[in-house]
Amino acid sequence: MKFTRRANANWKGTGMEGKGTISTQSTTLDNAQLSFKTRFEEGVGTNPEELIAAAHSGCFTMQLSFLLSEAGFVPEDLNTEAKVTFEDGTITLIQLILNGKVPGITEEDFQKAAQKAKEICPISKLLNTEITLSVTLA
Template sequence: MQKTASAKWHGGIKDGQGTISTQTGVLKEAPYGFASRFEGGPGTNPEELIGAAHAGCFTMAFSLFLTQAGFTAESIETKSTVTLDKVGEGFAITSCQLDMTAKIPGIDQAKFDELSKGAKENCPVSKLFANNAKITLNAKLV
């Protein structure tokens, strides 16, 4: 399975502008630039998109782990916070924090903790970052 996305850029790093598009069209020439990445300006940025990918991937992985263990979630909500830090002469994503709240009928805390940890360690996006960024999880059962 392969999925595609693309980016276009015009101009210099600070005065230039770009767009990001995805194969599905969910993003179609979404604007991004220096201001949206480093100054809180309008538009998207790579870290925000990585966060969305990580939150979505982890949430689906957790649902899979629940299903395999005989549980069905009533709801799972995950927020991903991606940290971009200055490292040496450039920048690096140094951490990804997952904050998840789930309502799962019939599960106890120990099983919830076991399955959420397994999902964090085994979702493909977590695996992508495993050797390059610290991945942490705060999981809350409600």
């Protein structure tokens, strides 16, 4: 399977005082605000690191769902938080924090599936940083 997805960013002004928007093909983001404040402080809008966290948590969780299904398990609930650490101009760490409820699976098998999902998720493979994973099975 091959496909292409697209997004668009627009920026006007300097890095500190300027403002921008970002939109996605699906229009889930439609001229969402970008600014120095939304990236480095707090404010209404989004930022690249938050979007990476969203992409990584979504990709990892879907990948894990596929792996569990292939092994004969039906996940009742998989919830992954991704924390992206930005330090001195570099993303230095992504922490994946998984909480799952999968009837019939052992703790060991769940851990193994989660580790494999972390390794083969396309977003994990794309990122050039340390990625950690903590797993809790209910």
